[in-house]
Amino acid sequence: MSEIHIEHHKSKHARAALEGRKSPWGVLRELVVDMVPVILGILIALSFNSLKEAWKERREEEYYLRGLRKDLTEDLAELKSDVAQYRVKKKAAAYLLRYDLARNPASDSAYYYFRLLPGQTAPNITNATFVTLQSSGRLGLMKNKAVAGQLVLLYTDVVKGLTNITASFNDFKQTYLFDVWVTEFDYAQIDRTHDIRPVLQNRTVRNALHLLWFDEVIGRYQQAIAAHERIIAQLQQELP
Template sequence: MIKFFRKIRQNLLLEGKTGRYFKYAIGEIILVVIGILIALSINNWKNYQDDRSEEQILLQNLKQEFTKNLNELNSDHKINIRMLEAAYHFLETDMVKKNPKQIDSLMGQLSTFATFDPSIGYINQAISSGKLDLIQSDSLKIHLSQWSGELNDLKEDVIIRREHWLNHLLPIIRKHIPIRNSDATQHRPDYLRQKQITPISVPEENYKEFIASLEVDGVIFDHYMNQYYVFINEENIELYIQRVLALIEKELN
């Protein structure tokens, strides 16, 4: 079409018809511009389709990672609830009526807690590579970008719980009763054999002093509160993950 207009312009120029020549020249320019706009539109449409395809892959991977994290969090949460209940039981029950074996069992439960260790590889990769911008939902992008901040609150409380357990709870248990007797993992696979740590006997008076000690009561209460803060943070993170998964589901085709 452009060659056709060019041929006409050449003939008009030879014939001295400059007015018509310029009209055809303008027509040729308009055709070129229209062609460029169509090409750009097609290219933009293709780029948009490519972005949407890549966005769907990104969303599927994020869904898989957050679903895995939710399952792990739920598993850890159950363990931490049992520890919380054990601490509450010690603080709210007349422990004088408990025999040494029952007290040992409770101490074992107080030392059995879980730490949520989320998978963050894919979301970190998406953020560092800038692929998060492919996501069209502003709400989802905000939730994903704030994910590390949500985890930091839990990490702080987990560190406080562990430090208190190591520096206060374990030492005061050792001071009164055998720590080996409270091992909650007495039976465990070890080199394809079942091994057991043999409990040792101490005077029952040690247990009476242990449960009567105000210092012991205070240390276990602090441990209970530390675990409670972890528990609350885990509940908040569970809700956060559920919101993220719901937002992801809305964007998936």
Template sequence: MAELEVAKSTKKIIETAKDKEKSLWHKIKEMALEIGIIIFAVSLSIAFHSWSEARHEQHQVHVFLKGVRIDLMKDMGEMNEDIKAYKNQKKAFHYLGNIPKGQTANSDSLKLFAPYFYNFTGYGGNTGRYEGFKSSGKIGFIENDDLQNSILDLYEEKIPRLTISTDFYKTQKLKFADYITDNTLDYPSGNITKVMASDPVKNRSQIYLSSVNQIISNYESCTEQMKEIVKVIDAEFPPKK
């Protein structure tokens, strides 16, 4: 529509300029009117285009945030289970680290804690939606600056910090497993209770305790921020009942 108005007004300006029957002052008034129409039509077209583009951007933001909410709810469930697992690992290594000097490990206690000595727990990460939105340059479309910053902080700071801590823990736990394997004879009836009470195992266990505390803290920091993000998303886009 704007293009049509511009074309019509442009044609009229040309015709007016060529009209020899009209006075100069009359031509100027008519041409000024047509120029005004052109300016208005172009401005209206730009405004409509900007509005349409902004509306499309916010639709994309809405879809993204609804999807992120789903991801975060799933992540919080998984993270809470991970926290439970790490708390059990904390108990297991606390037991090893506090075996009295000169005593061997208790066989029943080793059986009880065995699942936590060698298994690995880490954040799998539902980050694909966020990474895709970020790589397309659309994070800036989120108009709520606090929400945008909170999402960036979660995915760019807190989750990477959690991943680093769990990766380090996994590396150290592999070394722990290697030591047990290299020094155990005639398993399970051999010297396993003595090896598990040895100074190297006790020392490593004390180190694991501090690492586990840090990991649990990183998990809790992530889940708290996830709750806040979900709360803000629900306030801006209330879930349909």
């Protein structure tokens, strides 16, 4: 083979080798092209999982919001029933204080009003959903932080204050009205004759009737009712 031919052959192979060798930018370009589908797949998977978790959290939040609304609605009905009873008891106490013991004989009306006073009326709050949220640390599920804050205030302040004042009221009434009635009078005979004048003449009983703080109790109930109504309306807006 002639030298010219050999040189030409070598040159041809050298050019082929150079052409076959990839530049760094070419390698990078191919790598990027290969990685794009992988990256897109990962991003789509992450987005899907994120949407799935968001949907799951929203369904869980709705579940608890509905539970809160149900509890609050039931409590609201009971609070309104309780405050109606306190208004009746207040009317009964006022009637007995106006009752003219000197001029009026034994009266069925007086006996009726006196019998309205016994019995302890106190809030029976159904806060199971709130307790579950708070004790499990899931109160943060509620996106509306203002409503969550109002719920905390309702159960830790408003309801607690109402419970305390009704407990004090009922204890006072029991001690200074009905324990006196039972221990100092023949209540079985009073039930037969309906003559409560001896009871109303008792200084302890009359003082207790004067001191009963109906207005304060009713005011606390009205505060709790207003708070329940406000939160129920806000929960209604949060639910679909």
